[in-house]
Amino acid sequence: MLSINNWNKRAFFLILLFIIISLSYGSELRMIIDSTPLNLDPRIGTDQASQRIHQIIFNGLFKKTKNFYVEKDLLQDYKFLSPTKILFKLKKGVLFHNGKELTAKDVKWTFESLLSKEFHSLRKGAFKSLKRINVIDRYTLLFELKYPDSSLIYNLVIGIVPYGAGKDFFKQPVGTGPFMLQSVIHNRFKFKAFPKYFKGKVFIDNLYIRVIKDPVTRVLTFKKGNADLAINCIPPDFVKPLKKIKELKVLNLPGNTMYYLGLNLNDRYLKNIKLREALSYSINYEELIKFIMKGYARRAYGLLPPDHWAYTDDIKKFHYSPNRAKTLLKESGLKNIELEFKCTNKKVSKRLAVALKYYWERLGIKVHIKIYEFSRFYRDIIKGNFQVYPLAWVGILSPDIYIYTSHSRFFPPYGANRAHYKNQEVDTLLDNASKSYDINFLKNTYGKVEKIISSDIPFIPLWFADNLVVYSKKIKDLEIFPSGEYYFLEKIRMEE
Helix, strand or coil, X not given: CCCHHHXXXXXXXXXXXXXXXXXXXXXXXXXXXXXXXCCCCCCCCCCHHHHHHHHXXXXXXXXXXCCCCXXXXXXXXXXXXXXXXXXXXXXXXXXXXXXXXXXXXXXXXXXXXXXXXXXXXXXXXXXXXEEEEEEEECCXXXXXXXXXXXXXXXXXXXXXXXXXXXXXXXXXXXCCCCEEEEEEECCEEEEEECCCCCXXXXXXXXXXXXXXXXXXXXXXXXXXXXXXEEECCCCHHHHHHHHCCCCEEEEEEEEEEEEEEEECCCCCCCCCHHXXXXXXXXXXXXXXXXXXXXXCEEECCCCCCCCCCCCCCXXXXXXXXXXXXXXXXXXXXXXXXXXXXXXXXXXXXXXHHHHHHHHHHCCCCEEEEEEECHHHHHHHHHHCCCCEEEEEECCCCCCCHHHHHHCHHHCCCCCCCCCCCCCHHHHHHHHHXXXXXXXXXXXXXXXXXXXXXXXXXCEEEEEEEEEEEEXXXXXXXXXXXXXXXXXXXXXXXXXX
């Protein structure tokens, strides 16, 4: 029979063992997303899911802020020596996940490999102004530009990869970020905290991100207690029942993810401005926001949200007017119009397709809905194989998004002017804006661009979606960006 002293000793060691085991396992976070990242190489992946994952594996020279600006990330300092020469000084002691120190050589490789002829990426267009990169010393670089480029600083949020990273880098990405990718098995991504992260080790030791494409399954996963966090992947009509679960919290905040309808201006029908106007007037935007988004959105009239520093209210705004739409369609002179509407298999996308089919067929336009899995859908959009499609611009930061989406120099594969929109006045304004660093000039110039584009209708703005966040009450210090960025993952804690 054990004595009291022996029992106390045994109890003490059992408690100590439990503490040691608890510390060795650490905290974990189980997160759900709704689409598979297409490419984990930050030089290539442009889809939303990929860019979000990039943010936890990599760091850029700069990172986004909440108020549509950027701040230094890997940089100690930077200085404009002239409008076409920028000196960058890196922080010392920043390590890649493989233990090697990040140096100027890695930064130079990231951009030169991206711009090489052998490397295929939609991101090339964002760095066309780069003339050369000179390594001054281990931590200092000089960027020389072909011409002044106010967009460049914003574009330098792209993740830096190690020297020598090739075309297969996406299979085993190595960055300097807060989390290291451990494995990818059947759409389950396992990450481990990087213990030597230059900003300090994060509070979450193990991060699990699971892709669940079916919305009902996502909700059931929460109800069963098998998930801790989901951002913008729970459909609005499922929010109400989740609010009733006492272990969960639901948060909705204004966002700047802009949903729009992409149009192919090379199409025999859609190149007609009267038809594009008719389509715009035929949509009951408030009805869509109410019934598809359950009110968790605000109307969009352009790419920039109203709280953006470059936003202007002096643009053409289309409101629901079916009679005006019929008149414009008649003025177009087009007969027997047929449109193919390509969309993804996501619930919001499919509902939008059905609603638009209803609106447009009331005008006498025949609409064929084609539904695809996202990767197939996205490939077709990039290739220009479409008439009309719905998509979203995520994390809009700088007004130079209009250069990437609306300048005739940025037709795919060099940019995202998928509409093949061309307007010489817009091109000139965008060229002038890209060469200026004066904030007032930029605001005025981009305002003129927005006004022209709102009349030309290369795309139809729909709404800015709210950020809908479902999370466990165990999560602490949750800070959501308006654009839904994943930067917050390096700051949150899980209450034991």
